[in-house]
Amino acid sequence: MLKTEELQVNIGPQHPSTHGVFRMLVTVDGETLVDLKPVFGYLHRNHEQLGEVNSYLQNMPFTDRLDYFNSMVNNHAYARAVEQLAGIEVPERAQYIRVIMDELSRILNHASALGFLLGDMGAWQTSLLWGLREREKILDLFEYVSGARMMCNYSRFGGVARDIDDYFISEVKKLMQGLPRYFDEFERLLVENEILLVRAKGVGVLPKELALSYSVTGPLLRGSGVPYDVRKAEPYAVYDRFDFDIPVGTVGDVYDRFLVRVEEMRQSYRILEQALQQMPEAEGGHINPKVKQQSLKPPVGESYARVESPKGELGFYLVSDGSGSAYRYKVRAPSFINLSALADMCKGYKIADVVVILGSIDIVMGEVDR
């Protein structure tokens, strides 16, 4: 009898396509994957304990460092949790500003995530750089309004740090004239590329039922065909005022996730259009002036607030003991929980598919390791 020997390979922690310091202990039989164990913790900094030591306001810039692609969304989610805990009203205008920032974040995240996914597939960074170009423009806007490109630290309890001005709005409108061209170019470049089709179709299938039992969220869940989106399921901020669709896949493979992300960018664009249109009528300023930001002491209790981050459901679970800092601060990080489905999605495929499947989950190690 011919016998093949299994080979154990460590993909990571220093590896070009593990999206950070992430390690996959992979057992392969030839090129076929037999077993996969994700190993992480290399970036662990005990973020949750920092949250118990910091005051509520002091913790805001630390949330930037979770999913450093979408610090605006992280800020939003954390601010929501604290507002819920302390019963703070948020003015309408601030809600609109937050929605605009969230949707811009979603576009920039998907643009770069798709680029990275195709980079993992071996397309030589062309799509990535096109995505990064759009991301740069959005980051410039973030810098204009918040002062920093990636670590925005923009939300405050009851609003946002600074109001947006006409220049910002006109620049967003200008950006939005270019975005459809980018979407079209991107689709023309690769969506029907034969090599992409054979690499992505039928790879890393995660059926609907399994996806639900794995608690995965975001494009991963929607790619599997579950129309679940926190923006629709629990319309926070002012998301109930916008008309947008949830893109879903049918099979749940890498190609579906890819297409869902492309379509989500277009839906974000729709939300942006409507938000910009409705915003001038919004009441209130950019922040609730009554909130004592620095010495906030929410009443004893607990709260859980979640938003639809580009990676999935991002939630903050806070327990207050009435003091100036949280008693318990827990982050429900979408990348972290989405990773639990990785091993199952990869088994039986080739080594080359593993990096593609990992890329299609779209993880950020800052959030996974916390």
Place this chain on the structure above:
Amino acid sequence: MTYWPVIAVDAWIGLVLVSIIKVTLILVGGSLGMMFLTWYERRAIAYMQDRRGPNRVGPQGLLQPVSEAIKTMTKEDITPLDADRVVHFLAPVVMLGATVLAFAVIPWGNLFPSSLRVGVLFIFAVTGLHTVGMLMAGWGSNNKFALLGGMRGVAQMVSYEIPLLMALLPIILLSGSLSLTDIVTRQGDWYGFGWYVFSPVGLTAFITFFIAALAEGERTPFDIPEADSEIVAGYLTEYGGMKFAVFYLSNYMTNLALCFIMASLFLGGGNGPGVTALGTVLGGLLSLVYFFIKALALFFLMVLIRGTVPRLRVDQLMGFAWKFLLPIVLVNVFSTAIWVAITRWGPQAQIFTDWFGEPASDNYLRYGVAIVVTLIINLLAVYAVMRINRRQPSDLTEEEIALGLAG
């Protein structure tokens, strides 16, 4: 046809001197060509990605490869602790040696370093040595990624040698010679436009050869042996400094050689309008210009493909070679035979002469008939192969897919 100039002092001394000059020219020209190619590729791909590319060292960044050469040469030479030191050291030497040997017969325009009568055979015989170097590097590094990369490389090279060589057969049939010199000269008809690519069989051969050459030169979408997103750098993982530079040099020189070969075999080498009319010296220079334009355009196509498409998976790569390229190439050999029969056979097939007239280079009827017949055969072949290979997901039931019966 022009040979390199010979100083007729004494036959023997002349031979030695000429050989030394040729070897120097090949080595210098090959290395400079490789340096230029790296710059060219990086600038081109940068423009595709809305960037500028290297533009700091020297005019337009042309000296960037020089600075990088200096950097790699001054780096520490590292051999992994448990590596097979001899094999690890020899692998880049074998790789580069194979490439440089191939340059011995590759024409530069209408100028040939040496006119070997079995030039085509020689080139592919020596470049086949690449496989050995790759396996040596993969095995000698004592690294799992390197081993995977080496194995992938060997499998890929061996599979793609077959369509590569079979794609050449039509050219050899058309020209009736294995000598590159002859093949290039034969394409000088039709005012310098008698290139083999302008016939259905030549075009099919060119396309298949180009695809197989991408695989031979480890270009995207077939850069699987050194797929950086999967197995770090494949068989190059444990190489650094000068040894890595030698691998790199060999890789780009192989690509250069492949572009030169394609330009010579299919695109008429240095042939073009005006080459024969301008005489030996001026015509030779013009042929060099034509030749480089063709070769660099081919390389640009390679870069364009690299900038666009993702990489195939290793099993898909094999499937593509065996299920798609090979049948088409085989059919193409058959239709080449028909082409040659229709255009050349006079007395051997009296019936052709009765129908189409005597075979001659200005008998357009014969060429027209040959074009139509071979085009139909080739298109039918492509259609049939695609039809057979096309996956029909709707034909399979869910259970079949789940049980892995879809194959």
Place this chain on the structure above:
Amino acid sequence: MLTKGELRSILSTEMPAALDQRWAEHAATAEEGHGEENKPVLQQDDAVVNAEHLPAVAHFLRDTFGYEYLSNITAVDYLDFDMIEVVYQFYHIDEPADVRVRVRVGRNPEACVIPSLTPTWPGANLQEREAYDMYGIDFPGHPNLARVYMWDEFTGFPLRKDFPKTGDKYTHVTGAE
């Protein structure tokens, strides 16, 4: 659709044995002591179940009411009550609000045991490992209960409230051992 606290009343008729009644009076005292600084209270609205009944309750919740999406597992260390609480948040795909199931176990290693939900909800895998890593909760039935963030040789559970916040016993900076 279950409103807040509804599960608790349903459980009290359907599975009375599953409800954990030990903490009711603690919650009351905490309510009175609300004026006290830095004193958390225990939530009483949601269903507090015994550890050994958790899988049964979770399956009941999923199969009867369709709450099939286990979103979040949070462990909270209540040092004052000598207890660790684990909050399981279940969502229905069509509902905005979650249903929280709480399990309260003692802090000592023998009592700190909760049956794993990973066999049914593989998504709980990493979150349970995290709770084990940070709080030292044992989850029997978990396929691979190993540390997830801290290295394997690490001792102690860093998010417990009595874990020393200063000094590093691995470098013996303060000598606090």
Place this chain on the structure above:
Amino acid sequence: MTLSTRKGTVNIVEVNRHDNNIHAGQGTLKGLDIVFRKFRKALFGKANTERDDTEGQFNVQYPEERLVLAEAYRNMPILLYDDATGQELCTSCFQCERVCPPQVIHITQAKHPETGKPVPAAAEFVLEYDTCMSCGYCAEVCPFDAIKMDHDFELSTADHPALDVHYTHLLRPVSYYEAIAPTMWAEVRDAALKKLQNNIKRRPGNIGVDHGQKIAGKSSAAAPKAATPAAGAAGRKQYTGPIAKVGTSMSEDKLARLMAIREANTGKRGGPPESGAHAIEADVATNAAGQVAPSDQATSGSAASKATGPVAAPGKNMSEDKLARLMAIREANKAKQGE
């Protein structure tokens, strides 16, 4: 397609998987075509500077070309002092020290030399630049507008201890901040200066002005008006920070060399110095003029979707246990529906 849930209807777009198209290489050719078009545009030097542009070279040649930094841009905190009198704005109220998330601000309050009572001025102010996370809270909470966020981001140094920056090196004149953030300073200017006047009254002797030779040295060297951005390419301005602000740890001869180079450059650049405020205002005006409502054609086009292919076919390579679990769940679901 809409899906009704208990909460109402949800619009769903099923993505188009292109299952029914024949793929014979035309998808790849389409990609090659668009990449080649990009190549052509960028090769002939089209620059991509506008926000609605998706073609042309978009990278900035950094040391020569610089993007205009937003006024709100925040890098590292600095402290302000009044140009004319040299009085520092900081009163050591410890607000910033308290709010600082990484706790990198350390203030020592000045004491009255005779009575020993605290005086509204700082005796020493240390900021650990290496640990600062640039969150901007210190500037946000400061009631006296004494601490502001700098725009100078070229701080790299090999001298790590020098990143504990002391008061002398943190101080910048008000005119410097006014040059980098004109509108933001204009908003708070009057209140800040008024508060400063009140505090000066309570500062005896030299307290509040005695940190280094800044009045003579720095304010003249800084001369923000002289070093204001000169107009560069469209949308990009050259920005040169005040000379004395270059790296607190820079060696003297290096500093001298740098200053010589900068002087030479300023001479070369020539042209009338344009104030940063005007440049930004001009930008705003041009951009506002160009605003047009965004088109929605792309979204409507993609929203149309076709019913596609077979339902949820699991992958052929699925592992056995995964398959078993899947089948179990499906059976359970079927049973449930049957009931």
